[in-house]
Amino acid sequence: MATLLFAIISLLYASVGQAGGTAFVSLMAFLGMSSTEMRPTALGLNIVVATYSTWLFNRNKVVDWAILRPLLFSSVPASLAGGLIVLEDHMYKTLTGLVLLLTSAMMIMQRRRAADRLCETSLTASVSIGAALGLISGLTGVGGGVFLAPTLITLN
Template identity: 60%
Template sequence: MLSVLFAVISLLYATVGQAGGTAFLALMAFASFPPVEMRPTALLLNIVAATYSTWLFNRGRLVDWTKLRPLLAASLPAALVGGFIVLDAHLYKAFTGVVLLLAAAILAVGHVRQGAQDRSIPLRGAFAVGATVGLVSGLTGVGGGIFLAPILITLRWASPKQTAALSAPFILANSVLGFLGAAYAGQTPSEQTWLYALAALVGAMLGTLIGLRWLSERMTRCALAAILGMAGLQLLLLPYLRT
């Protein structure tokens, strides 16, 4: 049953270029996974889901590497440092849940002007955003794309479709560094991760195809807003649901 849920999460998130790290963590917390296993397991699932999405987006020449490079240059060292740190989860869940809900609201009510999104990212802005999101990624086991996406769209640094293509490799790279840091800190993934990873891969394959073929710019934006909202509510309400 857990494998099916991991596959569904991966499918939904992959439609907008995301890997599903926040929902993976929420599901594992609800299923009473040992805390020491949650972060490395989520990061490994991120790696599996984002690897396929990255390959497919790159094969279609949809990834703007010029925009992505400075973001990665700042985020990767920060993700590694964040992975070294073992963080208490309670405050993080509340804070992250509020941030995700705010990001969802901005995407849902904001108006995107056609032709205004394809702007170059200022170097200082890229380094500031990349470092901040990378650190949060390593600390929490979230690949970071779910924070990067609303920033890119809100600041009109990328269109919703471009954001999906940028998010997948960003999540992949940060998840790899975050996992290495978590492993160094002594955290190990669940013994059943291989089964969850297979489910996540199937979901990512289906979700990426759906996002590329059938979602318009507006639908992609709305889908991302819905996913951000669901992830935020999961993190905020999970302690009450478990009691």
């Protein structure tokens, strides 16, 4: 049953360009998995689903590689570094919950922002954003899309 739920989550999230890390972590928490199992499992699933989603969107010519490339070059190694840091169960759950609440708040506060204002970011800013989001992704196992989407909305 869990495998079917993971497949459904993957399909739904990939259809909108996300990987499903938040849903994977939530499902695993409901299944009673420990954080030492949740984080690497969620990261592994995120890699598979995000790769497929990126391939799908790239095939339809909607991926802007000029914007994505600096984020990828900094976020991937930072995510690996974050994934190597082992947090205690209580600290992991607290950090993951706080980060997801902050992300939700950012999305709610920015939803009415005018779409015609554009924020230009430098290469240094893009690399820094990628590294920070990658580190948080690696620490929590949630994946970067849930953090990148509100960041892009905030930057318009």
